[in-house]
Amino acid sequence: MIRIAFPILLLAAAASAAGPDPDALIKQFDSLRNGWDSYVVRVSIRNYEEGKEDEEHAFEVYQKGTEKSYVEFLSPREKGQHLLMLGDDMWIYLPDTSRPIRITPLERLSGNASNGDVARTHYATDYTSVFVRTEMVEGVNCHLLELTARRKGSTYRRILLWLRASDARPVKADFFVASGKQLKSATYDRYQEVDGQLLLRRMTIYDHVRKGSHSVIEYLQFTERSLPDRMFHQGRSERF
Amino acid sequence: MTTPAKGTKRGSSPARAEARPPRLVWLALLLVAPAVAQDTLPDDQTRLSLSLYDEGSFAAGLLVPSPWATNLLLVQPSFSWRHAQRWRLAASLAAVGSTDGDTHGQLRVREAWGGFTAGDFDFSLGKKILRWGTGYAFTPTGVLDPPRNPIDPTDRLSLNEGREMAAVDWVSGRHALTAVWASGITDTTALRYNTMIAGFDSALIFAHDRGRPDFYGANFTRVVGEALEVHGEFAHRDSNAVLLGGKYMLHSGVNTIFEWYSPETPRLGRYVFLSVGKARLRELPGWKQWDISLGLVTNTTDRSRILVLDVTRRVADHFSLTTHAQTPGGKRWRSEYGMIPYSALVSIGFRYQI
Numbered sequence: 247m248i249r250i251a252f253p254i255l256l257l258a259a260a261a262s263a264a265g266p267d268p269d270a271l272i273k274q275f276d277s278l279r280n281g282w283d284s285y286v287v288r289v290s291i292r293n294y295e296e297g298k299e300d301e302e303h304a305f306e307v308y309q310k311g312t313e314k315s316y317v318e319f320l321s322p323r324e325k326g327q328h329l330l331m332l333g334d335d336m337w338i339y340l341p342d343t344s345r346p347i348r349i350t351p352l353e354r355l356s357g358n359a360s361n362g363d364v365a366r367t368h369y370a371t372d373y374t375s376v377f378v379r380t381e382m383v384e385g386v387n388c389h390l391l392e393l394t395a396r397r398k399g400s401t402y403r404r405i406l407l408w409l410r411a412s413d414a415r416p417v418k419a420d421f422f423v424a425s426g427k428q429l430k431s432a433t434y435d436r437y438q439e440v441d442g443q444l445l446l447r448r449m450t451i452y453d454h455v456r457k458g459s460h461s462v463i464e465y466l467q468f469t470e471r472s473l474p475d476r477m478f479h480q481g482r483s484e485r486f
Numbered sequence: 487m488t489t490p491a492k493g494t495k496r497g498s499s500p501a502r503a504e505a506r507p508p509r510l511v512w513l514a515l516l517l518v519a520p521a522v523a524q525d526t527l528p529d530d531q532t533r534l535s536l537s538l539y540d541e542g543s544f545a546a547g548l549l550v551p552s553p554w555a556t557n558l559l560l561v562q563p564s565f566s567w568r569h570a571q572r573w574r575l576a577a578s579l580a581a582v583g584s585t586d587g588d589t590h591g592q593l594r595v596r597e598a599w600g601g602f603t604a605g606d607f608d609f610s611l612g613k614k615i616l617r618w619g620t621g622y623a624f625t626p627t628g629v630l631d632p633p634r635n636p637i638d639p640t641d642r643l644s645l646n647e648g649r650e651m652a653a654v655d656w657v658s659g660r661h662a663l664t665a666v667w668a669s670g671i672t673d674t675t676a677l678r679y680n681t682m683i684a685g686f687d688s689a690l691i692f693a694h695d696r697g698r699p700d701f702y703g704a705n706f707t708r709v710v711g712e713a714l715e716v717h718g719e720f721a722h723r724d725s726n727a728v729l730l731g732g733k734y735m736l737h738s739g740v741n742t743i744f745e746w747y748s749p750e751t752p753r754l755g756r757y758v759f760l761s762v763g764k765a766r767l768r769e770l771p772g773w774k775q776w777d778i779s780l781g782l783v784t785n786t787t788d789r790s791r792i793l794v795l796d797v798t799r800r801v802a803d804h805f806s807l808t809t810h811a812q813t814p815g816g817k818r819w820r821s822e823y824g825m826i827p828y829s830a831l832v833s834i835g836f837r838y839q840i
Contacts, residue, residue, distance in 0.1 A: 295774070302803055322804050322839040325535045326564070335682070335709065341564075341644065348620075348687060348707040348715050352735045398712065424712070425737065456774070474571060476606065480687055481662030481680030482655055 268375035268391050274414040275407070279367040281443035281468055284310045288467040289364055296458045305364055308471075312368040314478040317361070330480060331365050334399030337480050346480050351398055362401025363451065363463065369393060369407075372400040380411060383418060387411040402429070416446075428454045440468045529570040537562040538838045539643070541808070547829025549818075552586070558835075559583040562644060564597075574601040574610070580645055597648045608655040615648035616666070618678055618691055620705040620717040623759040623783065624747040626727035627703035627719045629676050629693040630668055636759055636783045637794055637812060649674075672696050685709065691721075699723050713737075725750045731759075740764045755785040755822055763796075775800040783823075790816025790823035808835040 286308050293301040304320040319327040326341025336353075337346030353361075366372065373393035380389055393405040404422040409415065416434040423429050436448040445468055453459040476482055539560040548554055564578035578596040583589065599612025615632060619625025623636035632646035651668035662680045667673070676693040686706045693701040703721040710716060713736070719729040731745035745759040763779025777798040784791040792814040799807045810833040816824035 300774075320533075322535070323800065323806065325533070325839070332682075335685070335687070337687075340640070348709060348717070350709050350711075350713050350715050350733070350735055352713045352737070353741075423737075475659075476608075476657035477571065479657045479660075479662050480682070481664070481678075481689070482608065482657050 265377040265380065266389055268377045269370065271377075271389060271391060271409055271414050272370045272373070272375045272393070272407075275409060275416055276368050276370050278415070278437070278444060278446045279465070280309060281440060281445050282470040284471060284473045286467075286469045286471050286473075287465050290464045290466060291364075292462045292464075294460050294462070295456075307364060308473055308477065309367070310473045310475070310478060312371040314475075315365040316478055317365050329361055329365060330478065331399070332478060332480065334397055335480075336361075336399070351400075360401065366399070366401045369405070372397060373405065375407075378406075381408075383408050386417055388417055389414075430454055438465075441470065443468075531568050533564075533566045535564050536840050537644070539835055541643075541833050541835030543831060543833040545828040545831050548827060550827040552827070556584065556586040558585075558643075560643060560645075562596075572603050575599075576614075582645070594645065594647060596644070596646065599648075606656055606658050608657070610653045610655075611651075613648045613650045614653070615646060616651075616653070618676075618689065618705075619719060620687075620689075620707045621719055621729045621731060621745060621747070622717075622733070622743050622761075623745050623781075624729050624749075624757065625719065626721035626729055626747075626749065627689070627691050627705045629674065629691060629701055629703070630666060636757065637781075637792055639759075639761075639781075642796065642808070642810065672698060676701075721750075723750065738764075739766070752787070755787040758782075758784045758786055785816070785822045788816060788821035788824075790814070790821035792823045792826070804839055806837045806839075808837065809833070810835075 286306060289305040289307055291303040291305075292299055293303075302321060303324065306318040306320060308316040308318075313333045315331045317329040317331075319325060319329070328339040330337045330339070330346060334351070336349045336351070338349050339346050369375075372395065374396045376392045376394075378390040378392050380387065382388070387410070388408040389411050391407045391409065393407060395403050402421045403424045406420040408417045408419070410417055415437070418434070419432045420428055421430040421432070431452045431454065432449055433452075434446060434449045436446075438445055438447040446465055448465070449463050451461045451463065453461075537560070539558075539562070541558045543556045543558070545552075545554050559582070561581040562579065564576075566574070566576040568574050577598045580594040580596055582592045582594060595613055597612075597614055599610050599614045601608060601610035603609075616630045617625075617628060619628030619631050619634070621628070621634070623634065623639040625631055625634045628634065630649060630651070632641070632648070635641075649668040649670050651666050653664060653666040656663045660681050664678045664680070666676045668676070672695040674693055674695050676691065678689055678691045680687070680689040682688070686708045688706040689704065691701070691703040691705070693703075695701070701721065701723045703719065705717070705719040707715060707717040713734055715733040717729075717731050719727075721727040726748075727750045728748045729745060731743065733741060733743045735741050741763055743759070743761040745757075747757040747759070749755070749757075759781070761779055761781040763777070765777045766774055777796075779796045781794040781796075782791060783794070792812055795809070795811045797809040801807065811831065813830045814823040814826040814828075816822070818824045
């Protein structure tokens, strides 16, 4: 009996020392922003400079699976623009045109909240994750995960993500580019329940290039919707 | 289709008649109003926008007798409606008032079309802007595209118009096939096949214009690494036309676009286009709302060129100020850009968008 119990106890102790499964945690994190396999969400971004609101942007995001997203720009100055992301490939449509312009991964990083922040929300697909340690963040016990880009289409090269140990809700994140420089950080502020799904309602992104600049992203009107594959084809002439 | 604005008289403001929202806009507002209060997005979706733009242009070193100062007033409403990913309607108008000694008015229908989807097919009918070329400043495969102007490749005043057409798209998996019949100076029947192959967004194009030789073309775009995009076009009708280009973005956000173009009649000129620009000068305190770009178009055959500067300053969410300046160079009256009858032109504009 002792011969059997001892190796089991040893394995259990080793697993406990290794910490929680980072892949399972990231999938749980993704489900807070992607409640369904196919859905539409209205996203509002308010930019602040030195505490004063200076710009507001609105988007309608159509998401299907982990690889297909289509973003319609709704704010007055950008109205008529669309962004299509298919895996690692991205195109932008200018107003009144059916031909998309191919854009490079680097072009998604402009602004406090970038195109990638809006359209790229499946971290389990885009990053490999490693559990680093457990630590306290503002009195909350958190698991710290390190995410490393696994594909060209990933928005950032590296992310440090703190998830609440009790339920894996995100608390904060730091975002880094290829040079190793920290570009942004984020806090995850508010949640909502939609059709029985717990979903992220509000997050704040802090710009580390322009100190004193931050953006508040709000996810509104999550709607489960069956979206046809052809909507996500770069060669389709039809646009909204 | 270009028609004079109804009720517009010489010397009167042509925009005034068009500034009143059309009945269609009020109807659309009624349609969209119930959606505002909903927690989920409705199947019926409507988009409305309106742009008001006024621009003054000032020429220096005029070589022909013409006004040195002109004014342009644009009122541009657009509307689109979609129901359940199946039915679509879209319209985009431009009321243009120009003053260059006399005042002229025009109402341009840029787009007005309807469409529906059945299975893997999208059908559309009406006046529509299509762009099949992948080039930025030149596009030899853009058989149905509005004419591309390398001095203004982005159509900064949004005055391009579509062609009246009947079109059908078939999209299945990675493949998209588009067939179009378009009216114009000559009726055009065109076919495009588009797919992704090993990261190449590529297209094959065939077009038949009544009374002209058939057109064959191919184009591609490809992203290499994180910052480089390359594109190319090949077209053949009477002879060959070739475009090669690329776009490179620096980590600072500065975007560089380069194109080399050999048209079907290269004896009239081959071209090099170079543009360097940055949207949002965020790194400079107080310059976040500024965009700047500098472009150079050179006819390498007659060695004439034109330098173009565009600066935009956004003010709050609805307003922007624009400056467009250009200065041509080359053998006066004996080269392409030497034919431009001024030594410099500066346009300053103000835009309001809702």
